[in-house]
Amino acid sequence: MLSFERYLENQRHRLIFFGLLEALFISTLTLLVSIFFFFLVIYFLVPSVRFFGGLEPAAFWLGLTISLSIFCWSFWKQRNRFLYVSLVQACEVIESQSPYFRLNPLHRSELRTVGYFLENQDHPTRSFDFHFAHVEKWKLKLSDFVYSVRPRYRLLASSVAIFVLISTIGSFFSMKGMILPSHVRAWNPEQFEILLPHQDATWQVDNGALSGVEGSKVRFESPNFGIFTPYLFVKEIEDSWKAIPCQERCEFKLHKRGRYAVGTLFYRSAYFPLQVFADEKPKGVLFAKRGEELIPEATIDLLNIEEVALHMTASDDIHIKKIRLLHQFEDQEEVLFEKPLQAKRYKADFTLSVEGWKGGSHHIFLEVSDASKIILSLPITIQYADEETLRQERLKNLEVLITEWVHVLGDLIETEIDKKLHPMLRQRLNEMEFPESGEAELINAYVKELSLLRERILKWIAMPNFNETTSFIERVERQILYGLSLIFQEKSGDIRDSSDRLTSSRESIEKLLQNIRNGEQALDSKQLQEAFDKLNKALEELREKMKNLPQGPNDEMINREAMQEQMDQSEQLSERIKQIQEQIANGDDAGALNELESLMNQLSILSKSIDRALQQMKENVDKGAIQASKEFLKQLEEVRNQQETLKDQTTKLKERLEAENKQLKPTDPKIKKQIEEDLKKAHEEQEGLEKKLEEAVKMFDEKMKGSEWEPLFRSEESKNLEEEAGENMNEAGRAIKAEEGFQAVAEQREAIEALRKLAETQEQKQKQAMQSIQPPSREEVTRSQVDIISSQGKGERERRRKILESLQKKVDKPYQKSHEQYFEELLQR
């Protein structure tokens, strides 16, 4: 059960707690009042009055200090409410609040006395018995008056006041940005200044409504409002009103359009509009210039031309800061031209040099920058075709075409085996596309031949005679082989190039080596490192190109472990270069020099082997075939001349016949006989000529059989012309015999024309063939006719591989001589 003393003590503690709360609440109330006051001072009085301009920070700190001081002072003043609460005070509060004392008002102050007695038990003047009895009496009544004291009403009132004040201050704070005086006074904008948003801009005077490009600054002179601070009130679209205090000038950065007014915090002008324009991107157009014509976004095909005329135009609504002409190729980008500008417009011609460019698709852009934005124009695309690119393209097209024809061959072979037309053959031929091969005459002729062959096969497919399949197979085989030889020629051109580069790298290293030996140059020189880099690159290139030569059947049934080891070892030449570089870096000059010499020996052998192989290709050319072609051409000329003579004779005979036929009287038998004899002679001569042509063709055919040049000289085109000439001659002979003079002359004329074309074709092919065997410029080497098969047979390939691999292996210096000798022997085999 709760003891009497304990009860009173509890009530006293409650009272202390309530007292503390009261002190806090009242102090807070005082604080809030002072804050509110300073708020008004800082946000209204100071900003409004020109005199206080710039005192806002000081006022803030002052206000804060004063408010806190007031709070502390007030709290100190309230300290008695919780520091010195006695039992007597507690009993007083109980008496005032307990319903018992309200019902028994006479007992009031008795409990207070109890409190007093309990607090003063040790007082020397006390009457102990009385005290004791009085306390005991109230102890017994505890259950009657027991009551837990509650806070006084002032606590509640002060908390309500705090709440009200906080709300009021909060409202003021939240309303601070939106304060816009409602009282309107007259004011009219005059001139204003504007600063455009770029680095070099200056203030410019303007009139009328405030307007400008986004990001510009505007300002105007502050109006005079006496002691009140002038304000610029701005409301941008979608934003709330802002009050910007003005100093000498009212200044503002334009972001969005909206409204503005000028005034003080107590009154303002009418609203005026704010006009803002977005900053436009700069514009740039690049043109290809052809005469006076300017072509935008052009794609230009260039072939071995060194300069391209361009025209650049650029503009911006504010200011162009810079223009750059950029060249983009594959992953690389370079700046061709750069110019800083301070203008709204720019126009200029530019001559673009393409010297040294690699073949491929190049893009040229005009980059225009203004203060904040950079744009790229649409590109001018330059398809730059150097010889190398053209060759690679030709090669690729040729390879695709040959692959197509390999399938045609497959179809024909299956047709031959099954004696049934392969279902894909017609479609394949119809869908076949023939590439443009540009200047490459041999490839052109080849493509033309394939096209003619396709026509023939398609014609045959319409009414297939399976006895002829073998002949078509042979033709297609010949064409594929010839095509492969053309590829080989192109690739050997590649190899010649790389080989030349390798030789040149080797020679420069040798020269450096000599300089090093003579003490003219240091072993670790930068030049040597560069030469090594070039050498490495040339080796890599050569290895790659040799790998891509057309090859015969591959042997799959091998020990791949050995192949892998050989492949690993094939990297050794590059490895050796690295080792030498390391030796140089480690200061082992003697070792590095020895290694270098040995490396040079090996490279020398490699160059020799490649040169020899290329030379061999050249020598493989069947010069006899060209000789035969020349003979054939001579015979053709002979036949044509004779045919011309015969045509003249036939014309005369025709005229005589016509003259005789016009006469009304019968022909003189003598003359008739003479004419008949002449006709017979002419007929015999015509037959003789036809036979002569046939024999010439047959002999040429024989000589060409099996030759590498067969597909070139015995082309479909030539054969067609031969057939045409033969048929015309035959028809002429028949017409002479039938005394159809007009027909005979017409046929002879056509035969002569066919023979002329045939001779021309042969001459052209001869020229192509001759061009291809001329030594040794690269262009010519690429056209040289070679015996490709001799380099593709397994043995040969194996030999080539062995030579190359062995060359890449390291041998000790004492064995270098025999090593070289061995390869010399191998190469001579």
Place this chain on the structure above:
Amino acid sequence: MRRAFLSFVMICFSGVVYGQTELSTEPNRLIGFKEYFQKEKNQKISQISSTNFEVYWVNARDALISKALLMHLEAAYQELGPLFLSKKTSQKIPVEIYPDLYTFSAVSKLPLARFRATGTIALTLDQRLMLLSPRNSASGYSWAETAVHELVHYLVREISPDYIPIWLHEGVAQVYQGYPVEKESSLKPSQWGLFKKFKEKDALLSLQALYEPFPYKKDPEEAELSYIQALLFVQWIEKKCGVLELIRLTGSYRNLNSALEQCTGQKIESLKKEFIPKIMNGIKIPIDRDVEYYALDLSGQKDVEVEGRKADKKSRDFALISSKLFNQGRYRGAAYEMEKALKFTPVAPPSWRRQLAASYKRSRRHEDFEKILHEVVQDYPNDAGSWYLLAQKAIEDKKFKLARSYYLKAFYHNPFLDGLEADMRLLGERQSDLAFKFLP
């Protein structure tokens, strides 16, 4: 032809080395296998031994052939030992498998360039049989036969370390290298062809010329001819007193000439005189299309030779086209073209015929597939690839015993051929009685 020649030279070069060492008076002994690899290279050496041999190797992969090699040599020795030696050798014969050409060159002290030039793959030096691991060759080589060839050199030196000239060494080694499997020595068509060509040109080598080191002949053809004539001469001697008797006599007389005179019953001068006109020209050359082909002298300008060259070129053209068709998946066409290619040459590389076989297989001409492969192995008994393909076909037909014998053929020529080891093991797992026990 050159390939055949080179492979022949590879096998036979050991004799040359023998000749070289015989002529050399250099007292330096070679570094030992263990000493080189363990001390200098710090590599682990593996070893396996039988009654008469000890096989050493370094590269773990060479364990694949070590046991088979040991078994093969032991079997050969069981037959050759009694023929050559009156009593057993006191110590085991060391057989060393070298992991690569560099170490082989380093131990043998022969220049690497010379190895490459001659294609040497095995040597007998200091009575040690040294072999280059077949791992080094993509197409492999007949390592077991080569080892026996070297063993014969060893045995000859056991009888007479000196006085035996190179022709006798190489001749005898060629006669017995096929042991214990093939006991009859014979020349290949290409060798007969070469012999015929030189015979027709009247350019056969004299007996004196056979005393010179073979690899130093003026060209590879002449070197090959030396081997051929050495074999033929030894076969001729075999009919007289027997070549082993000749070696023994040489050892006893310490002079070959006296031994030859006693063996042949002819004075040495007369023997030298009659060597080409009677002995060599008296040898009957087999009549065969291949022999005729190899006998063609393609270096001249005769019409027939030019024709031969043209035919060769034609066949290569067709092979090339066939290859293109094959690569495009046109197998019927590929077969058609390769058949044409083979018509024009009697000596197409085995890989051509293997490609033809592959084309047959893919165009479902299984009988032709098998037929062509049998033809290849008949012409090129060393072509491991064809044996392997035949074994695979036999497995498909569930002829496991046959497959085992084909696998063995392939193994003895190219043990490291792609997939071969795995297939052999698989067969052993499926048919335990046919397992290859020598596999590690």
